[in-house]
Amino acid sequence: MRRLVSLLLSIGILSGAFIGCSTNNQKEVSDNENSSNISSKEKNNKEEVKNDNKDKKESKDSENDTKAKKEEKSSENKEVVTVKDGVITIPKGFKIAEITFDYNRKNIVELNEIENYSDLDKENIYGAIIGKNPLEVGNIDKDWSYNTFIMKGFSINYPNFFEIQKDEVPNLEFGITLRSKDKKMEFSVGSYMNNMGNDAKEEFENLIETFKKEGKVINKNQDGNTFSFIVEKDGFMEYHYGYISIKGDDVNTFIYKYPVKYKDVFNKIIEESKKSFVPTKQFPKLSNNTNK
Structure with missing residues (x-):
């Protein structure tokens, strides 16, 4: 009897141990499965975030490319005349x-397209405009390109949304004035007499004092033989650039007037005009690499 009781007790203990072991094993398996599921879920979440960031980056890059292409299309043909x-x-x-000029009335008479640069009547004309279509007028909000204006004294690249004003006297003593179709933007280039015999620094300081009375003068810069500044007034900006080769010489200059909303566009235009603004004594000679 005692042996039977002992045997039953032994069996009960072993069964309890086996059940406990089985329960623990099941718990460990369940914990491992849960851990594996959590790890897999975290991994999937990370992959989703990574892919989402990648999609956002690609979308942003695509937007930037589209914007850049749009700006390039709406800005200008990169080919320009160089002097x-x-x-x-x-x-x-x-x-x-x-360009034929009436020196008695001091206004432009005619604009005639010619075939070759060598055909220019350099002794009798006022100047010339060179471009893909020099007589066509572009649009600042759509497509435009650079034209080049040359005359005895200088050459410069400017945007073709400015057009020649035949019936107007130029703002400068010696030069030309162009306006946009709506007359809200203006471009003048030429020279004026240096009556005070100034050098670039003296002329710059004199002009700043004068224009301070007309508006807010910003972006003031004077370096060597050149100077520049902007006058801001009534929603418009007027950029002035000047060059004096030696003290007392004439002041070579160009001026842009435009609405403040176009300042970013004109920042690029001004840089191109500054880079291409070349004072000369005569009309430039034709390069051997030119088919004109």
Whole structure:
């Protein structure tokens, strides 16, 4: 009897141990499964975040590319006329329009397109405009390109949404004035007599004092033979750039007037005009690399 009781007790103890072991094993398996599921879920979440960030980056890159292409399309044809060391290089396909000036009335009489640069009547014309279509007027909000204006004294690149004003006297003593179709933007280039015999620094300081009375003068800069500044007034900006080769010489200058909302566009335009503004004594000679 005692042996039977002992045997039953032994069996009960072993069964309890086996059940406990089985329960623990099941718990460990369940814990492992839960841990595996959590780890997998975290991994999936990380992958989703990573892919989401990648999609956002690709979307942003695509937007930037589209914006850049739109700006490039709406800004300008990158081909421009260059003048260096008295030699002009004209891209293939560019056309030329010569400007006839009435020196008695001091206004432009005619704009005539000619075939070749060598055909310019340099002794009798006022200047010339060179570009893909020099007589066509662009649109600042759509498509435009750079034209080049040349005359005895200088050459400069400017945007073709400005057009010649035939019936107006230029703002400068010696030069030309162009306006946008709506007359809200203006471009003048030329020179004026340095009556006070100033150098660039003296002329700059004199102009700043004068224009301070007309508006807010910003972006003031004077370096060597050049100076520049902007006058801001009534929602418009007027950029002035000047160059005096030696003290007392004439002041070579160009001026842009435009609404403040176009300041970013004009920052680029001004840089191109500054880079291309070349004072010369005569009309530049034609480069051998030009098909004109």
